[in-house]
Amino acid sequence: MRPDGDDEGRHETELERLDRNWASLVQELRVVQTGVQFLVGALLLLPFQAEFAAVSQQMRVLYLVTVCSAFGAAVFLVAPVSWHRILFRRHRLGHVVAAAHRCALAGIALLGVALTGSLILVVDVVAGDAAGVVAGIVTAVLFAATWLIAPWRWRARSRPHP
Template sequence: MTTTLPAAGADWNLAERAETATQRLDRNWACLLQELRVVLTGVQLLTGFLLTLPFQQRFSELDGGLRWLYLATVGCSISATAMLTAPVALHRLVFRRHMLQWLVARSHHLTLVGLVLLGAAVSGVATMIFDVMAGGKAGAAAGAATMAAWLMLWVGLPLMARRGTRADVI
């Protein structure tokens, strides 16, 4: 596999950054890793917290609905952890194979899926905590508000910022 990128954006990157296609891939990979460093601590702490809950004394008091919500939430959190750590494993397995373009593209997609799963897990946690502490209506409101906030910040805001622009790669 080659690490060369399509011509779209290559001229701009060369003129503005004095950057070759391979250097751009290296920069994209470094940026992605930095973003993963930020999010991984949070998702790992969340997953660890969720995994300890069934061993708490009050967990047995949860009704069937909250138990299913717990299972869905912990499933999302574990899946998010898998998706957000996968780029490192991919890198190890394709190291020195000149597959940087493939690695950056696949890692980008895995990260997006991981972020969606993380948002779902955080919303599930908010729902569970508010439900246990203040009742089902408060739990539903907290879960919906959390989901609305992360959708607005993680999806809506970036999509609004992208309007009128186009990607520099195909």
């Protein structure tokens, strides 16, 4: 692919393009699924630690938001497997790729929320409330800049050919 996003040189059929897109998406999902599963497991252990009793009500709410976001990320990032299995050999690869794309975006957004919440919880316990707030703001801005703003800016600059 050329840097401007032009795929004209591929000379592939629609089905070949869908197969390539599906393979690329599955590889991307493999990268994030393992991390999300680890995060969910680590978060599930926290309330069963003796120190959790000392966590403020505000941090308990943040913990619940974080756990729910991590679970939501896991659901959305694994959903494409279900879509593929259910629609397998039904000649619906275009639907599977489109749905998996949307699920991946939702899962990545929820992962950003879960990671931000996790960092706030850790920094709050280790360094105090103010440091936790600063860490949360910095992390949220970092995720927004690297996961959303930069890719959307590049996308806007590289319009696909009709």
